[in-house]
Amino acid sequence: xxxIHQGKTFxxxxxxxxxDDFMRQAVRKAVDTLxxxxxxxxxxxxxxxxxxxxxxxxxxxAVENLDYYLSQLAANVRNNGGxxxxxxxxxxxxxxxxxxxxxxxxxxxxxxxSMVTEEIHLNKALIKExxxxxxxxxAEYILQLADEPPSHIVVPSIHKSRDQIAELFSNVAREKIPxxxxxxxxxxxxxxxxxxxxxxxxxxxxxxxxADTGAISLVTNEGNARLTNSLPKVHIAVMGMERLVPSFADxxxxxxxxxxxxxxxxxxSYISITNGPKKPEDLDGPDYFYLVILDNGRSxxxxxxxxxxxxxxxxxxxxxxxxxVYRQVGGHSYGSVYGGPIGSVISAFLTNDxxxxxxxxxxxxxxxxxxxxxxxxxxLHDLLLKLRHRYVTHKYTPAAERTVFKLWRTTFQNPxxxxxxxxxxxxxxxxxxxxxxxxxxxxxxxxxxxxxxxPKAAEKTFREQWQxxxx
Amino acid sequence: MKASIFITCICDNFYPQVGNAMxxxxxxxxxxxxxxxxxxxxxxxxxxxxxxxxxxxxxxxxLRAFKDSEHVVAPSxxxxxxIKEYYPIIFEHDPxxxxxxxxxxxxAYEFTQFMHQVVKITDLGARFPYKVTYHASCHATRLxxxxxYVHQLLSNIKDIELIPLTHAENxxxxxxxxxVKQPEVSEAMVDEKVFHIKETGADVVTAVDMGCLMNIxxxxxxxxxxxxxxxxxxxxxxxxxx
Ligand code: SF4
Numbered sequence: 001x002x003x004i005h006q007g008k009t010f011x012x013x014x015x016x017x018x019x020d021d022f023m024r025q026a027v028r029k030a031v032d033t034l035x036x037x038x039x040x041x042x043x044x045x046x047x048x049x050x051x052x053x054x055x056x057x058x059x060x061x062a063v064e065n066l067d068y069y070l071s072q073l074a075a076n077v078r079n080n081g082g083x084x085x086x087x088x089x090x091x092x093x094x095x096x097x098x099x100x101x102x103x104x105x106x107x108x109x110x111x112x113x114s115m116v117t118e119e120i121h122l123n124k125a126l127i128k129e130x131x132x133x134x135x136x137x138x139a140e141y142i143l144q145l146a147d148e149p150p151s152h153i154v155v156p157s158i159h160k161s162r163d164q165i166a167e168l169f170s171n172v173a174r175e176k177i178p179x180x181x182x183x184x185x186x187x188x189x190x191x192x193x194x195x196x197x198x199x200x201x202x203x204x205x206x207x208x209x210x211a212d213t214g215a216i217s218l219v220t221n222e223g224n225a226r227l228t229n230s231l232p233k234v235h236i237a238v239m240g241m242e243r244l245v246p247s248f249a250d251x252x253x254x255x256x257x258x259x260x261x262x263x264x265x266x267x268x269s270y271i272s273i274t275n276g277p278k279k280p281e282d283l284d285g286p287d288y289f290y291l292v293i294l295d296n297g298r299s300x301x302x303x304x305x306x307x308x309x310x311x312x313x314x315x316x317x318x319x320x321x322x323x324x325v326y327r328q329v330g331g332h333s334y335g336s337v338y339g340g341p342i343g344s345v346i347s348a349f350l351t352n353d354x355x356x357x358x359x360x361x362x363x364x365x366x367x368x369x370x371x372x373x374x375x376x377x378x379x380l381h382d383l384l385l386k387l388r389h390r391y392v393t394h395k396y397t398p399a400a401e402r403t404v405f406k407l408w409r410t411t412f413q414n415p416x417x418x419x420x421x422x423x424x425x426x427x428x429x430x431x432x433x434x435x436x437x438x439x440x441x442x443x444x445x446x447x448x449x450x451x452x453x454x455p456k457a458a459e460k461t462f463r464e465q466w467q468x469x470x471x
Numbered sequence: 472m473k474a475s476i477f478i479t480c481i482c483d484n485f486y487p488q489v490g491n492a493m494x495x496x497x498x499x500x501x502x503x504x505x506x507x508x509x510x511x512x513x514x515x516x517x518x519x520x521x522x523x524x525x526x527x528x529x530x531x532x533x534l535r536a537f538k539d540s541e542h543v544v545a546p547s548x549x550x551x552x553x554i555k556e557y558y559p560i561i562f563e564h565d566p567x568x569x570x571x572x573x574x575x576x577x578x579a580y581e582f583t584q585f586m587h588q589v590v591k592i593t594d595l596g597a598r599f600p601y602k603v604t605y606h607a608s609c610h611a612t613r614l615x616x617x618x619x620y621v622h623q624l625l626s627n628i629k630d631i632e633l634i635p636l637t638h639a640e641n642x643x644x645x646x647x648x649x650x651v652k653q654p655e656v657s658e659a660m661v662d663e664k665v666f667h668i669k670e671t672g673a674d675v676v677t678a679v680d681m682g683c684l685m686n687i688x689x690x691x692x693x694x695x696x697x698x699x700x701x702x703x704x705x706x707x708x709x710x711x712x713x
Contacts, residue, residue, distance in 0.1 A: 425484075
C-alpha cells in the first residue's frame with residue numbers, strides 16, 4: 001500500500017490535508033471548472049435527465065444479468081483470438097498478469113488508463129519482479145514520479161500544482177524544466193515516446209467491454225491508450241467485472257453520459273475500441289490480447305441487494321466534483337484507492353474490511369449533491385446512510401457514542417423525560433453563556449465552539465410558550 | 472384549514488421564535504394551528520448517524536403524537552426529509568408503525584412547501600427593506616425541491632433586495648453529527664460558506680432550516696459579523712409587521 005494510504009482515520013488525514021492550502025486551492029479551482037463545464041455540456045443536451053435515466057437502466061440491466069453478459073463477453077473475446085482470465089482477488093490478478101508477462105519474456109511495460117490496476121496495486125508487484133513499468137498518461141506519470149496514488153478517479157493529479165510537476169520532471173531530466181504547459185508536455189512526450197518504442201507489454205484498463213462483440217473500449221484525452229494497446233506485441237486489459245455493456249447501442253448512451261459528466265466534454269479526444277489481437281489483414285495491433293476480469297469484492301456487492309446499485313457506477317467522477325467534503329480535503333484523505341462519495345460507499349466492500357473502510361460513510365454530510373449529479377442516478381447519499389447503519393450494527397462505532405445514543409433514546413422517547421432533560425440542560429448551561437452564546441464549551445461541545453458560537457438554550461422553550469398561551 | 476405544528480428540537484429549545492413566527496404566519500393565512508405536546512424529536516441525529524434501533528423508539532413518539540392530525544407542518548426541510556425518505560425504511564418490519572409512518576409521510580410538509588401546496592398563498596404582503604441572501608439548505612433543495620417556493624415567497628416581498636449567493640447550494644458543513652465528528656472539515660465548509668455570504672454584502676442570510684442557520688450564525692458571530700441569520704418564517708413575520 002502506498003504511504004498516503006496508511007495512517008489512521010479519515011479525520012486524521014483530513015486534518016493534515018486541511019493544512020495544505022496549496023492542494024486545497026488547486027482542488028477547489030479544478031472542481032469548479034469541471035462543474036461549470038459539465039453544466040454547460042449537459043444543458044446543451046436539453047434532456048439530460050432522460051439520458052441519465054437511460055444510462056441507469058442500461059447499467060441496471062447489465063448488472064442484474066452480469067452472469068449472462070460475462071460469459072457472452074468471454075466467448076466473444078476468445079472467438080476474436082484473445083485469452084480471458086477471471087481473477088477472484090487482487091492477488092490472483094497480479095499473479096495472472098505476471099505470468100503472462102513472463103510467458104512472453106516481457107521486460108518493459110507501458111500502462112494507460114486504469115484505476116483498476118491501482119486497486120490491485122499492480123505497479124508495486126511488477127517493479128518488485130524487476131520489471132520496468134511506466135505510466136504513460138501525463139497525470140499518472142506525474143503521480144508515479146511523486147510516488148502518490150491518484151486523488152481523483154478522472155483527474156488523478158488534480159491536487160498537484162504546475163510548479164510541483166516541473167520539479168518532479170526536473171529531477172528526472174537532471175536539468176531545469178520550466179513550469180509552463182508546453183515545456184511540461186514536451187518533456188513528458190519525449191520521455192514517454194522512448195518508453196513506447198521500447199515496450200513489449202502494454203497494460204490498459206477498460207472503460208466498457210461490449211459483450212456481444214467482445215470488444216474493449218477506452219476513452220482518453222491524450223491518446224496514450226491507443227499506443228499502449230497497439231504498439232507492444234502483447235496487450236493486457238484489466239477490467240472490473242461489472243464494467244460491461246450488452247451492445248454498441250448501450251455504449252453510445254454511456255459515451256454520451258461519461259465525458260459530459262466527467263470533464264464537460266461532448267466527446268473525449270480519443271475513443272479506442274479494440275477487438276482482440278491483430279488479424280492477418282490488420283496493419284497494426286498486438287500479436288496477443290489478454291483480458292483479465294477482476295472480481296475483488298464485486299460479487300460481494302452484487303449479492304448485497306442494498307448496495308448492488310453501486311456497481312452501476314461508470315467512474316465519471318462527477319460525484320467527486322460536487323462533493324463539499326472532497327472539495328475541502330481532496331482525495332488522499334479517504335485513504336482508499338477510490339475516494340469521494342462513490343469510494344466511500346464501495347471501499348468497505350472491495351476490501352472486505354468494514355471496520356476500517358466502513359467509517360468512510362461518515363466522510364459526508366449526506367447533502368445529496370452526489371446523488372443529484374450521478375451520471376447513472378445512484379442514490380449515493382442513501383447508500384452512505386445505509387452503510388452507516390451497517391457500520392453501527394457491526395458495533396464499529398465508538399462505545400461512548402453508542403452510550404450517548406442509548407441515553408438519547410431513553411430520554412427522547414418520552415415527552416416527560418425529554419422536558420426534564422431540557423430543564424436540566426438550561427440550568428447547566430448558565431455558567432457557560434456569554435452574551436447569549438456559548439463561546440467556549442467543554443468537550444465534546446468544544447468540537448463545535450472551536451470554530452463557531454453555540455446558541456444558548458431559550459429561557460422558555462416553544463412548547464412552554466405555547467402551553468402558557470393556550471391554557 | 473387545520474395544521475399541527477411540528478417544532479423540531481433545535482427550534483423548540485434554541486429558537487422558539489422561529490416556531491412563533493411560523494404560527495403567526497399560518498394563523499394570518501387562516502390556518503388553525505394546534506401543537507400536540509406529546510411530540511419530541513424526529514430522530515434525525517440518530518437516524519443520520521446510523522443508529523436506527525434508537526431512532527425507531529423516538530420516532531414512534533412522533534408518530535403517535537400526529538396520529539390524528541390533518542396536516543403536519545415544520546419549519547425544517549431536513550426533519551421533513553427524514554420522515555418522508557426514511558421512516559418507511561426504518562419501520563419496514565413493523566406493520567403497525569409502518570402504517571402510521573406512511574400516513575405521516577403523506578401529510579407532512581416543510582413550511583414553504585405547505586404554503587405553496589396547501590395554503591396556496593405566496594404573497595404575504597410583507598415588506599423587508601434589507602439586502603438578503605439565501606442559503607439553499609441541502610435536504611430542502613435537493614430532496615424536497617422547495618427552492619422555487621422559497622424564491623416565490625421572497626420575491627413577493629416589497630423593497631427587499633435579493634442578492635444571489637455564490638455556491639448557494641453547497642452544504643454549509645452542519646450535517647448534524649458530522650459537525651462534531653468531523654469538526655475540522657465542517658469548519659472549512661462553514662468558513663467557505665460564510666466567506667461567500669459576507670461577499671454579498673447582505674444584511675440578512677436566510678434559509679429554511681435552523682440546523683444550517685445555527686451553524687452559519689455561529690460562525691458569523693465568531694467572526695464578529697453583524698449579518699443576521701434569520702429563518703424564512705422570521706423574515707416573513709417581521710416583514711408582515713413592517
Ligand atoms: S457514482 Fe455516479 S457520479 Fe460518481 S463516479 Fe460513479 S457514475 Fe459518476
